Amino acid sequence: MVKARGDNLTGDLLSWEPPKVAAGFEAGAIRGSRLSSQISQAVALALKSSPMSRAEIAAAMSAELGYQVSENMLANYASEGAEAHRITLERFIALIDVTGCTDLLGFVAERFGKVVIxxxxxxxxxxxxxxxxxxxxxxxxxxxxxxxxxx
CATH class of the missing domain: 1.20.5 (Single alpha-helices involved in coiled-coils or other helix-helix interfaces)
Structure with a gap:
């Protein structure tokens, strides 16, 4: 179907894409074979996708957990090179809660052949x-x- 000139009501049917129904990052967004590197990349993507600053995320996570989480800790969790600093499960859950990045849930579920909907x-x-x-x-x-x- 040819779109009429000036017609902004007729959508381009070829550009339609189904809505995203399962949580998870885009294919290829997380690379590498080492789980620790993949987790760091997932944390980094969650931090980048949030409209909140790292300082705001750290403060909200601190309030959620009842103990201090610093910006530096978040930077270490997102760094593949910070081998000694791994995010704990409770902090991972708080990060999802604070950022709203449910793609982190999809990241975990995909490892087991599951999806989060x-x-x-x-x-x-x-x-x-x-x-x-x-x-x-x-x-x-x-x-x-x-x-x-x-x-």
């Missing part, structure tokens, strides 16, 4: 699974009826 999609998935089960039962029943008729 918004809970609003759970019922839709359950309906689909029920429909698949119903279809399997119908196929079983049809096969059994066919056997019965052949006797």
């Amino acid at each position: 918004d809970t609003k999609y759970q019922a839709l998935i359950n309906v689909h699974l029920a429909e698949e089960a119903e279809a399997k039962i119908q196929r079983f029943k049809a096969a059994e009826k066919a056997k019965w008729g052949a006797i």
Whole structure:
């Protein structure tokens, strides 16, 4: 379909992309084979994606955790070269909470062949699974009826 001149109501159908439904970073955003490097890269991406400054993130994480988290600590967690400084699970969770970067959840889930989706999609998935089960039962029943008729 050709878009009429001056027509800003007709969308370009070829440029449509499905909405992102699973949490996770873009393909290729995290590279390398070492898990520690990948975690550092994921933390760095979360920090960069936040509209908050590192100082604000550190302060919010400190308030969330009840103990001091510094900007320097965040810099070390995001640095692949800071071998002695690894983010703990509780700080990782606080980072997700403070930044809202649920792509970090997707990063972890992908390692196990899983995806993280918004809970609003759970019922839709359950309906689909029920429909698949119903279809399997119908196929079983049809096969059994066919056997019965052949006797």
